[in-house]
Amino acid sequence: MGATPVKRTSRDIRTANRYEVLRQIIASSPTSRQELAAATGLSLATVATLVGELLDLRMITEVGFEDSAGGRPRGLVAVNASGGALIGVDIAETYVYAELYDLGLNVLARAEERMRPGQSTPEEVVAHVATTTRSVVAQAGVESARVLGVGVSMPGQVDRATGVSEYAPNWDWQDVPLLDLLAEHIPYPLYLDNPLRACAVAELWFGAARGYGDAVVLILGTGVGAGLILGGAVHRGVSSSAGEWGHSTLVLDGRLCHCGNHGCVETYVGAPGIMQNIRELSPRSPLLHPGDQSATIDALAAGLAAGDPDAVKVVRDLARYLGAAIADLVNVLNPEVVVLGSWVAIRLGTPLLREVRAAVARHALKRPMAATRIVLSPILTDSVCMGTATLALEGALQSVGQTTGKRATRARSRTAPPT
Amino acid sequence: MGATPVKRTSRDIRTANRYEVLRQIIASSPTSRQELAAATGLSLATVATLVGELLDLRMITEVGFEDSAGGRPRGLVAVNASGGALIGVDIAETYVYAELYDLGLNVLARAEERMRPGQSTPEEVVAHVATTTRSVVAQAGVESARVLGVGVSMPGQVDRATGVSEYAPNWDWQDVPLLDLLAEHIPYPLYLDNPLRACAVAELWFGAARGYGDAVVLILGTGVGAGLILGGAVHRGVSSSAGEWGHSTLVLDGRLCHCGNHGCVETYVGAPGIMQNIRELSPRSPLLHPGDQSATIDALAAGLAAGDPDAVKVVRDLARYLGAAIADLVNVLNPEVVVLGSWVAIRLGTPLLREVRAAVARHALKRPMAATRIVLSPILTDSVCMGTATLALEGALQSVGQTTGKRATRARSRTAPPT
Numbered sequence: 071m072g073a074t075p076v077k078r079t080s081r082d083i084r085t086a087n088r089y090e091v092l093r094q095i096i097a098s099s100p101t102s103r104q105e106l107a108a109a110t111g112l113s114l115a116t117v118a119t120l121v122g123e124l125l126d127l128r129m130i131t132e133v134g135f136e137d138s139a140g141g142r143p144r145g146l147v148a149v150n151a152s153g154g155a156l157i158g159v160d161i162a163e164t165y166v167y168a169e170l171y172d173l174g175l176n177v178l179a180r181a182e183e184r185m186r187p188g189q190s191t192p193e194e195v196v197a198h199v200a201t202t203t204r205s206v207v208a209q210a211g212v213e214s215a216r217v218l219g220v221g222v223s224m225p226g227q228v229d230r231a232t233g234v235s236e237y238a239p240n241w242d243w244q245d246v247p248l249l250d251l252l253a254e255h256i257p258y259p260l261y262l263d264n265p266l267r268a269c270a271v272a273e274l275w276f277g278a279a280r281g282y283g284d285a286v287v288l289i290l291g292t293g294v295g296a297g298l299i300l301g302g303a304v305h306r307g308v309s310s311s312a313g314e315w316g317h318s319t320l321v322l323d324g325r326l327c328h329c330g331n332h333g334c335v336e337t338y339v340g341a342p343g344i345m346q347n348i349r350e351l352s353p354r355s356p357l358l359h360p361g362d363q364s365a366t367i368d369a370l371a372a373g374l375a376a377g378d379p380d381a382v383k384v385v386r387d388l389a390r391y392l393g394a395a396i397a398d399l400v401n402v403l404n405p406e407v408v409v410l411g412s413w414v415a416i417r418l419g420t421p422l423l424r425e426v427r428a429a430v431a432r433h434a435l436k437r438p439m440a441a442t443r444i445v446l447s448p449i450l451t452d453s454v455c456m457g458t459a460t461l462a463l464e465g466a467l468q469s470v471g472q473t474t475g476k477r478a479t480r481a482r483s484r485t486a487p488p489t
Numbered sequence: 490m491g492a493t494p495v496k497r498t499s500r501d502i503r504t505a506n507r508y509e510v511l512r513q514i515i516a517s518s519p520t521s522r523q524e525l526a527a528a529t530g531l532s533l534a535t536v537a538t539l540v541g542e543l544l545d546l547r548m549i550t551e552v553g554f555e556d557s558a559g560g561r562p563r564g565l566v567a568v569n570a571s572g573g574a575l576i577g578v579d580i581a582e583t584y585v586y587a588e589l590y591d592l593g594l595n596v597l598a599r600a601e602e603r604m605r606p607g608q609s610t611p612e613e614v615v616a617h618v619a620t621t622t623r624s625v626v627a628q629a630g631v632e633s634a635r636v637l638g639v640g641v642s643m644p645g646q647v648d649r650a651t652g653v654s655e656y657a658p659n660w661d662w663q664d665v666p667l668l669d670l671l672a673e674h675i676p677y678p679l680y681l682d683n684p685l686r687a688c689a690v691a692e693l694w695f696g697a698a699r700g701y702g703d704a705v706v707l708i709l710g711t712g713v714g715a716g717l718i719l720g721g722a723v724h725r726g727v728s729s730s731a732g733e734w735g736h737s738t739l740v741l742d743g744r745l746c747h748c749g750n751h752g753c754v755e756t757y758v759g760a761p762g763i764m765q766n767i768r769e770l771s772p773r774s775p776l777l778h779p780g781d782q783s784a785t786i787d788a789l790a791a792g793l794a795a796g797d798p799d800a801v802k803v804v805r806d807l808a809r810y811l812g813a814a815i816a817d818l819v820n821v822l823n824p825e826v827v828v829l830g831s832w833v834a835i836r837l838g839t840p841l842l843r844e845v846r847a848a849v850a851r852h853a854l855k856r857p858m859a860a861t862r863i864v865l866s867p868i869l870t871d872s873v874c875m876g877t878a879t880l881a882l883e884g885a886l887q888s889v890g891q892t893t894g895k896r897a898t899r900a901r902s903r904t905a906p907p908t
Contacts, residue, residue, distance in 0.1 A: 080499050227856050237856055284727050296821065300719050307823020308703055309860035314820035317854055319813040321741045331816070331852050394738040397750070398817070401733035402715065404726020433750050435736055437646050437656055441728035 099148035158459030221458025268457030270297025393429020411447035577878030640877025687876030689716025812848020830866035
């Protein structure tokens with residue numbers, strides 16, 4: 071493995087700035103170029119150029135003027151929701167789920183295909199993705215030409231550059247060229263990544279990480295992991311496998327994990343780990359629904375709401391494990407925000423959050439702890455789908471720079487700011 | 490705590506590219522612009538501009554021509570070692586140590602001041618730094634005007650932008666404006682950071698992380714921590730306290746740490762933790778030199794070399810702890826290289842490295858493990874001093890961009906750290 075020189079180009083910066091401006095427009099439509107400059111820290115001239123590009127792409131639209139105190143009226147722009155459609159697909163162990171969004175990231179259509187155990191060859195999975203994709207396009211009545219892209223989330227280790235599913239632990243896939251297989255059936259630009267990165271990018275654009283340079287987005291579900299946002303962008307690592315916090319050692323020589331290591335965070339705080347915690351506390355607990363993670367977590371949430379002492383004890387125990395494991399990320403990465411996401415976090419909600427905050431504070435160093443907010447994900451729809459749709463949006467914005475040398479110039483002159 | 494918009498400017502890129510080109514020249518003098526373009530991935534035009542700036546600053550010099558196959562002779566440049574001097578200062582618990590370097594990062598002079606317990610007020614420490622700085626300048630016979638800067642490493646949490654030592658655990662300093670105090674006695678541009686970042690930047694410029702985008706530099710000494718290089722630059726975190734890997738929980742409810750948490754990595758793999766490991770294995774072990782970490786680690790190294798079974802067992806035990814704790818970083822960050830540095834790693838050397846590699850492989854996921862090299866630091870001098878001197882070099886290069894053509898604002902950088 072040779073050293074790879076780190077190349078930074080001004081195109082990378084233009085793309086990042088284009089993301090930043092569109093993010094801000096989506097968040098605060100209608101808005102003016104002046105407000106965008108203030109919110110992003112970019113110069114008014116840069117903002118005007120980027121706004122021109124987005125207008126030219128019909129991703130945003132001019133929506134009138136506002137008075138400015140004593141000055142000329144300022145032009146307002148807003149996201150052009152119907153200017154394009156984005157599809158996000160979440161491939162999970164037992165289902166494929168797709169959502170179609172407009173450019174305001176409103177959900178226009180949904181489709182789901184269930185998969186039985188054993189029905190998980192690459193061909194079967196590709197067929198489910200193609201079916202759900204066709205279904206959401208038909209339901210929403212969107213013209214094909216307006217679909218800007220399809221983002222697909224595949225669990226495990228994914229090389230987004232080559233579109234290969236390198237390793238999917240649940241199905242034991244090895245080096246499946248998933249993007250190529252999908253491209254045979256789906257006539258839109260395709261983007262592949264894993265759920266950790268999908269959720270991170272959803273929080274970065276539309277959720278709790280918006281505007282932060284360094285954020286950690288935790289996935290707390292059957293499996294657990296961390297999507298990392300460092301320096302304002304998703305951190306992927308050298309072989310696209312960063313974020314495997316679920317396989318950090320929390321208890322040396324502790325519970326055996328399916329990865330082969332002992333004492334992994336996931337074995338204590340993933341849904342099966344929580345079931346094991348309940349079993350160790352009280353083998354016949356009525357909270358426990360053997361073989362049914364979802365029902366067990368629901369019972370726990372209901373027990374919490376009713377003040378059941380066993381449920382309170384289980385959640386306190388869970389928070390103790392999470393507290394130490396999250397404190398490790400706070401100490402090592404010193405992020406501005408830690409977001410708790412995915413279904414276990416969402417169902418256990420505020421009572422879990424309260425316990426986790428107290429537990430992290432017991433384990434973390436004081437200074438980084440004081441600089442870090444710990445919050446629940448505010449994203450109400452499926453954040454994996456929203457994240458993959460956002461990856462498709464990023465892809466569409468990135469390709470702008472490669473193809474619009476001329477158009478950008480024209481757009482710039484058309485939208486020159488009032489002086 | 491509000492969200493801070495992430496600003497990226499083309500000046501940041503120019504500075505990063507300037508670092509990259511000078512790093513490459515230092516590593517492979519003499520070299521041509523063509524070779525530099527190939528090694529850095531930058532365009533020949535960009536390289537020519539940056540080389541011009543460095544020539545103008547007299548940091549490099551033209552040294553002749555080489556034939557190119559069939560083409561014009563290519564101009565060669567080399568680092569101008571005598572074109573400036575850099576000073577690195579390592580403030581530690583019991584000493585202040587300074588080194589003066591030429592621009593080829595050769596050590597020209599060294600000075601040390603011992604400190605007794607209790608002699609650690611900010612005023613006393615500042616006096617020691619001033620004395621060692623004066624001493625190295627006098628020894629090397631360098632003109633004051635040629636000293637480009639002094640980098641100072643202070644343990645604990647340091648805000649490099651304001652130059653404040655926010656928290657130094659050993660001395661219980663809180664919010665000491667160290668850079669301002671130093672500026673009253675030292676007439677050169679000053680840069681403050683902590684040892685984790687100093688060692689990371691030394692490895693990035695001159696050591697095992699050269700040319701890598703994502704690297705982890707472990708400090709294994711009395712305390713332990715991780716300098717993080719992510720995306721080709723040092724990751725500092727939102728409150729400049731990233732890298733506190735020593736306070737990750739390795740053993741839930743394990744040994745009490747001075748930070749207040751239990752089971753921290755540092756309590757098992759820092760020098761005092763290693764002494765505790767020996768004590769637990771065999772309370773009267775001849776390896777143990779009570780109250781003397783340095784003698785204990787030396788005895789362990791000697792025992793290893795002689796094949797003493799107790800020493801072998803202690804190192805295997807140490808590697809087991811390190812293996813799990815390093816695997817956490819490999820899984821979460823997916824770096825290209827992990828560098829073992831500082832005095833414990835250097836004295837235990839290759840036998841420790843061999844055991845650590847095997848232990849990390851047992852704990853880490855296969856894919857990120859396959860992508861990560863684990864190596865000993867190749868830096869032979871004090872890497873904290875070399876790192877802080879490099880921070881001063883970075884500061885000098887950064888201020889170029891601010892003053893290109895004028896260079897008149899140099900006096901301002903005398904008291905203002907780089908931002």
